[in-house]
Amino acid sequence: MLRGCPSCPLERNSKILFGAVDPVTRDPFDIVECSSCGLARTDPRPEADELDRYYPSGYHSRAKRYLFGLDRSLSLVHRTRIRQIEQLLGSPGSVLDIGCGPGWFLNSMRRRGWTTRGTERSVSAARQAREVLNLDVRAEEIGDLLAQGATFDAVVLWHVAEHLQDPGAALRDVADLLRPGGVVMIGVPNFGSLEARIARAGWFHLDVPRHLFHFTPSTLKALVEAAGLKIEIMARSAPEYDIFSFVQSVENRMGLPFNLLYDTLRRREARLNHPVAAPSRSFAALAAAVPLALLGALWTPLAAKSRCSATMTIYARRPPAIKVSPDAVEPC
Numbered sequence: 001m002l003r004g005c006p007s008c009p010l011e012r013n014s015k016i017l018f019g020a021v022d023p024v025t026r027d028p029f030d031i032v033e034c035s036s037c038g039l040a041r042t043d044p045r046p047e048a049d050e051l052d053r054y055y056p057s058g059y060h061s062r063a064k065r066y067l068f069g070l071d072r073s074l075s076l077v078h079r080t081r082i083r084q085i086e087q088l089l090g091s092p093g094s095v096l097d098i099g100c101g102p103g104w105f106l107n108s109m110r111r112r113g114w115t116t117r118g119t120e121r122s123v124s125a126a127r128q129a130r131e132v133l134n135l136d137v138r139a140e141e142i143g144d145l146l147a148q149g150a151t152f153d154a155v156v157l158w159h160v161a162e163h164l165q166d167p168g169a170a171l172r173d174v175a176d177l178l179r180p181g182g183v184v185m186i187g188v189p190n191f192g193s194l195e196a197r198i199a200r201a202g203w204f205h206l207d208v209p210r211h212l213f214h215f216t217p218s219t220l221k222a223l224v225e226a227a228g229l230k231i232e233i234m235a236r237s238a239p240e241y242d243i244f245s246f247v248q249s250v251e252n253r254m255g256l257p258f259n260l261l262y263d264t265l266r267r268r269e270a271r272l273n274h275p276v277a278a279p280s281r282s283f284a285a286l287a288a289a290v291p292l293a294l295l296g297a298l299w300t301p302l303a304a305k306s307r308c309s310a311t312m313t314i315y316a317r318r319p320p321a322i323k324v325s326p327d328a329v330e331p332c
Contacts, residue, residue, distance in 0.1 A: 005036070005039055005041065006168065007034075007039055007167065007223060008034050008039065013035045014033060014034055014043075015033050015035065017032065018030070018031055018200050020206055020208045023259060024054055025054060029043065030042075030043045031206070031214065037219060038218065039214075039215070039223075040191055040214040040216075041213050042208045042209045042212050042213070042214075045212050046209050046212075047165075048165055051209075054209055054210055077238075077239070077240050078104070079108065081185060082105075082108060082112060084185075084233065084315060088232060088315060088317065089154065089182075089183055092109075092112055093115070093153030093154060094114070094115040094116075094151075094153050095109055095115070095153065095155070096117050096119070096145070096152045096155045097109075097117070097118040097156040097158070098118075098155065098156065099120060099121065099157070100118035100119065100120055100129065100137055102128070102132070103129035103132075103137055107133045107135060110135070116135060116136060117136045117137070117150075117152070119137065119141075119142075125137075142170060142173040143173065146173060151177060151179045152179065152182060153178075153183070154178075154182060154183045155182070155183075155184045156185050157174070157186045157187070158185065158187045159188060161186055161188050161215070162212065162214065163210060163211065164212065165212065167213055168227070171224060171227035171229070172226075172227045172228070175227045178318040180318055180319065180320045181317065181321075182318045183232070183315060183317050183318075184229060184317075184318075186220070186224065186313065187311065188220060188312060189205030189215070189310060190215070190217065190309060190312045191214035191215055192218075193310045194306075195303070195310045198249075199252065202252035203252075204244070204259065205241075205310060215312075217312060220312070221234075221314070224316050228318070230317050230318075231314055231315070232315050233313075233314070233315040234312060234313070235312065235313040236303075236307055236309045236312055237300060237301070237303070237309045237311065238311040239300055242304075242309055244293075244296075245310045246295075246296035246300065247289050247296055248262055250292055251289070256284065256288075260281060260285040261285040261289055264282045264285055
């Protein structure tokens, strides 16, 4: 039986778009679309306490998940996003990174003068972020922060919203965590992209059941605005995500073992499929990746210009507090 859309109480029925299989457990899932709001979701949707079995042992627990220094290299591209937040705010301030992983983005913000704090669902990952990068990262929920009365100038949800049990409720909580005028950055895969429509179950970013929801620009925009946030910018591209997604999705469609390139580049304990495929197939995935990456480098800016890129990033603001002049208040 289908579980209802948590972000749309008006939903009366849903339609199944297609089926997909988890490469870790081989469990089958459906991609279902809400008939009322259009938000797509994974069904059945695992409860929070069931999700651990769908993650490899090292998915969260190591500070470095990739080979060849890719973790550090990926952190270099964060600067433009940090500068965008700073331009909207006017200067660095305090930031909360929800689901910060190994903490590279948060570390980059600290180096630019931000006061940083992060959350991670994995206790061991939070501990390692503290020990390796000396960051204030804790395994706590958004509700814990609200109970503490914490507020921030900026909140980051970088490819996290698709993992949340109720992204609409989470965004409302984020709005409460933001100070008036504060900025939230939300990055997610774009289920409305041409790549997603063509690749379907072979789309790299589908990633069931770790990705519980699958956003299009319109469904993400609706959730953000329903949380009382004003969208300032919608960026249509994240090159380091989009090029790799293009390459891996094409290789999946070519018939290579599912997400083989992704697993080849990750450390063994962080792979979605292990043991990894035969060396000859891994070599084939690496060899095919070179021309595909060149093709992807040409395709991704065109996709961004056409508003059909594989990812999207929203920068939204909590409206500033309205100051009421004493003269405007009528006497009792």
